[in-house]
Amino acid sequence: MRYLLLLTLAITLPAADLSTKKALNLAVIKQMVAAGEAEAAKIGVEVSLAIVDEAGNLLFFEKQDKPGPHTVNFAQRKARAAAIFRRPSKAQNDALIKEGNLATLNMPDAFPIQGGLPILIDGQCLGAVGVSGATAAQDEQVAQAAINAIAKK
Numbered sequence: 001m002r003y004l005l006l007l008t009l010a011i012t013l014p015a016a017d018l019s020t021k022k023a024l025n026l027a028v029i030k031q032m033v034a035a036g037e038a039e040a041a042k043i044g045v046e047v048s049l050a051i052v053d054e055a056g057n058l059l060f061f062e063k064q065d066k067p068g069p070h071t072v073n074f075a076q077r078k079a080r081a082a083a084i085f086r087r088p089s090k091a092q093n094d095a096l097i098k099e100g101n102l103a104t105l106n107m108p109d110a111f112p113i114q115g116g117l118p119i120l121i122d123g124q125c126l127g128a129v130g131v132s133g134a135t136a137a138q139d140e141q142v143a144q145a146a147i148n149a150i151a152k153k
Contacts, residue, residue: 024053024119024126029060032129032146039145040064040134047133047142048075054125056080056109067133078116078139079130084109086125089116090140115139119147 029051036049046064048071053059056079063072078089085092092112095101104110114136119126129146131139 022121022124022126024051024059028150031149033060033062035149036129036131036142036146037062037064039142043134043138043141045134045138045142047131047139048072049142049146050075050079050130051127051146052076052079052083052130053127054083056083056128059127064133071132074111074113074132075115075130077111077130078113078132079128080116081109081111082116082118082128082130083125086118086120088114088118088140089130090114090136115143117143117147119150121151 032051033049036047040047040049046066048063048067049061050058051060058076058079061072061076063075081089081092089111092104092107092110093114096104096112104112113132115132116128116130117140118128129143131142131146133139134142
């Protein structure tokens with residue numbers, strides 16, 4: 001009897017009531033990684049690169065040969081912070097350094113170091129890219145190149 005009720009409800013729900021949500025898939029992630037790698041090579045740096053979903057869960061990670069071991073954690077934490085807060089990790093750095101907002105240090109999942117960018121497409125946050133291994137500005141440049149690879153489409 002319960003199954004019949006669930007089946008009836010499933011059949012009677014109009015599709016228009018369901019939201020449509022974009023998501024990152026492997027093909028898109030590969031495009032982003034290739035663009036990030038190309039940008040890193042263009043500016044002469046090697047980095048660790050992480051891509052996470054909108055909840056900050058790791059979808060992809062790559063560490064090139066030269067970055068230090070700390071960059072593994074840093075890239076992932078930058079990406080997670082950007083995804084969860086839906087803004088660049090640099091915004092947390094600015095709140096801490098420029099505004100003196102020490103509360104930033106107590107926020108769960110905050111990581112106030114430049115290099116993490118949210119992936120915002122059509123008003124939806126699909127996740128984020130985090131890069132570590134070069135200067136803060138270069139890390140963000142590589143992350144932006146990865147996002148630009150799919151934002152143009």
